[in-house]
Amino acid sequence: MRWNGKTLLWALALVGFILLPQLITVKYYLHLSILALCWVIAAQGQNLIQGYTGYVSIVQAGFMGIGAYSTALMGLHYDLPVWLTILLAPCVTAVFAVLTGYPSLRVKGHYFAVVTLAFNLVIFIVLMNWHDLTQGEAGITGIPKPGGKDSWLNWRDRGTYYYFVLSIAILMTGLAALIVRSRIGQTLIAIRQNEDLVGAIGIAAWKYKLFAFVTSAMYAGLAGAIYAHYQSFINPEIFGVAQSLDAILAVIIGGSGTIAGPVIGAFFVVFLPEYLRFADSFRLILYGLVLVLATIFMPRGIVGVAGDLWAKVKGKPS
Amino acid sequence: MTTAILQVEKLCKSFGGVHAVRDLTFHVAPGEILGLIGPNGSGKSTTVNALAGVFPPTSGEILLAGGHIQTLPEYERVAMGLSRTFQTASIFPEFTVREQLRLGCNVTLKSHPLSSVFGIGRHPGEDEAVESRINDILELTGLAEVAEDKVGTITAAQQRFLMIATTLASEPKIVLLDEPAAGLVSHERKTLSNLIRAIRDTGVSVLVIEHHMALIMEVCDRIVVLNFGSKIAEGTPEEIRNDKAVIDAYLGEAV
Numbered sequence: 037m038r039w040n041g042k043t044l045l046w047a048l049a050l051v052g053f054i055l056l057p058q059l060i061t062v063k064y065y066l067h068l069s070i071l072a073l074c075w076v077i078a079a080q081g082q083n084l085i086q087g088y089t090g091y092v093s094i095v096q097a098g099f100m101g102i103g104a105y106s107t108a109l110m111g112l113h114y115d116l117p118v119w120l121t122i123l124l125a126p127c128v129t130a131v132f133a134v135l136t137g138y139p140s141l142r143v144k145g146h147y148f149a150v151v152t153l154a155f156n157l158v159i160f161i162v163l164m165n166w167h168d169l170t171q172g173e174a175g176i177t178g179i180p181k182p183g184g185k186d187s188w189l190n191w192r193d194r195g196t197y198y199y200f201v202l203s204i205a206i207l208m209t210g211l212a213a214l215i216v217r218s219r220i221g222q223t224l225i226a227i228r229q230n231e232d233l234v235g236a237i238g239i240a241a242w243k244y245k246l247f248a249f250v251t252s253a254m255y256a257g258l259a260g261a262i263y264a265h266y267q268s269f270i271n272p273e274i275f276g277v278a279q280s281l282d283a284i285l286a287v288i289i290g291g292s293g294t295i296a297g298p299v300i301g302a303f304f305v306v307f308l309p310e311y312l313r314f315a316d317s318f319r320l321i322l323y324g325l326v327l328v329l330a331t332i333f334m335p336r337g338i339v340g341v342a343g344d345l346w347a348k349v350k351g352k353p354s
Numbered sequence: 355m356t357t358a359i360l361q362v363e364k365l366c367k368s369f370g371g372v373h374a375v376r377d378l379t380f381h382v383a384p385g386e387i388l389g390l391i392g393p394n395g396s397g398k399s400t401t402v403n404a405l406a407g408v409f410p411p412t413s414g415e416i417l418l419a420g421g422h423i424q425t426l427p428e429y430e431r432v433a434m435g436l437s438r439t440f441q442t443a444s445i446f447p448e449f450t451v452r453e454q455l456r457l458g459c460n461v462t463l464k465s466h467p468l469s470s471v472f473g474i475g476r477h478p479g480e481d482e483a484v485e486s487r488i489n490d491i492l493e494l495t496g497l498a499e500v501a502e503d504k505v506g507t508i509t510a511a512q513q514r515f516l517m518i519a520t521t522l523a524s525e526p527k528i529v530l531l532d533e534p535a536a537g538l539v540s541h542e543r544k545t546l547s548n549l550i551r552a553i554r555d556t557g558v559s560v561l562v563i564e565h566h567m568a569l570i571m572e573v574c575d576r577i578v579v580l581n582f583g584s585k586i587a588e589g590t591p592e593e594i595r596n597d598k599a600v601i602d603a604y605l606g607e608a609v
Contacts, residue, residue, distance in 0.1 A: 214471050214472065220471060241429075
């Protein structure tokens with residue numbers, strides 16, 4: 037019964053996302069929705085390592101940056117087709133994730149968070165200062181849209197790009213759900229609960245942690261690549277630690293360790309700052325306040341609160 | 355002489371200047387229940403952790419069914435047939451009893467973990483075999499009626515039995531039970547000693563580390579006594595009960 041209700045909700049959400057461009061009258065909101073869908077992909081990745089495995093990674097935006105610059109530079113320097121560079125971007129990101137994850141995930145505890153945070157800082161500094169490669173703060177312009185010049189789809193149209201990002205977000209959300217339901221996902225959830233016991237029942241926890249981290253980085257790399265081709269312009273500014281914190285918050289606010297959580301959370305972190313514009317210079321303070329209150333009063337996120345309410349309506353204990 | 359399931363040779367473990375275990379030699383024979391006892395601080399826990407692979411021994415050898423394991427990580431020792439429980443309840447509170455046991459069976463699976471993501475390349479019949487083994491273990495450990503309950507909600511005693519059940523899921527050759535009777539009341543201890551014998555009857559050797567003397571005396575075939583990191587006695591329960599050194603160091607007046 038409950039499963040049917042869930043399926044119905046997912047179906048409704050799907051219909052809503054498909055109809056969204058028709059419902060939106062302000063073009064700017066369509067733009068924000070596309071950004072939010074990019075963030076859905078990145079947040080689904082973040083959720084695998086943070087929500088399911090219980091290891092907070094503070095480098096998701098940095099990996100988005102690696103993905104974005106990979107696809108842009110491979111396209112510009114080697115003249116590779118856009119679809120290929122978008123597929124290669126997560127692979128490049130994966131290499132960096134193995135190099136950071138391997139040493140920091142062999143041990144338990146907070147080393148991992150510190151190492152990832154430091155790595156995000158390094159990524160940012162390199163993007164800012166390696167002018168020959170990244171053109172520094174000025175960024176890279178003229179990143180081509182997918183489809184080339186004589187495509188039958190008009191990729192310059194935001195509507196087209198919306199459906200492109202939506203399909204990928206659905207695909208990646210589905211993949212995350214498959215991973216979570218598999219033996220691998222069960223092991224990740226077990227690591228979150230009791231890592232010592234995972235070792236004692238014969239499972240090499242570090243391999244699974246590394247898998248979760250590299251997969252999460254590939255999600256970020258893909259999200260970054262799609263973002264780069266959407267904006268046609270990238271600079272280091274949005275690949276800093278502050279944006280990695282947004283990815284963490286998207287997972288917490290949406291509902292850590294749930295599949296729906298990152299979807300809701302991603303839209304939240306993209307749209308909330310926009311709605312707070314009325315507060316002008318108090319905007320960031322207000323944003324911070326909302327986040328702090330949300331974390332205190334809804335530690336299980338919007339999905340958790342909704343689940344409790346639903347259980348109350350049905351008269352069942354949650 | 356048949357090969358011992360577990361052979362410990364001149365095991366030493368020091369932490370800085372503290373010699374927690376010194377030149378410890380003993381073995382567990384196939385189908386044997388061996389007790390490891392000693393006062394607090396005598397090196398029992400250090401021995402268990404060195405055997406299980408939580409840390410490497412300072413020197414000495416550990417052989418499992420004739421093969422050296424002292425350099426292997428913990429999870430590889432489990433795959434080779436050595437499983438352990440912990441002194442305190444070690445559980446996955448959010449899982450059901452069945453889910454925790456299913457995870458315990460993972461080490462015995464032949465199909466690659468990735469095959470479970472897309473459902474391709476799996477070994478046929480493997481899932482059914484796992485479920486049937488889980489049912490057997492639930493039956494043996496008396497947890498069948500709470501099989502679908504969340505591990506965090508079952509009683510402390512049931513959690514302790516679940517820890518033992520989880521070690522059995524990996525199809526071990528020997529299980530190390532680290533103070534299995536801690537926190538159990540008398541009738542639960544009775545169930546525990548029956549379970550330990552039942553495990554032995556399935557062909558699995560058992561090494562019990564325990565404070566509860568009545569249980570040890572009742573269930574063990576042989577007993578090794580530690581004091582200050584060294585073995586001071588070894589023998590049948592009857593011999594240990596009457597051993598002068600053991601009485602002085604640990605038992606006090608005869609029990």
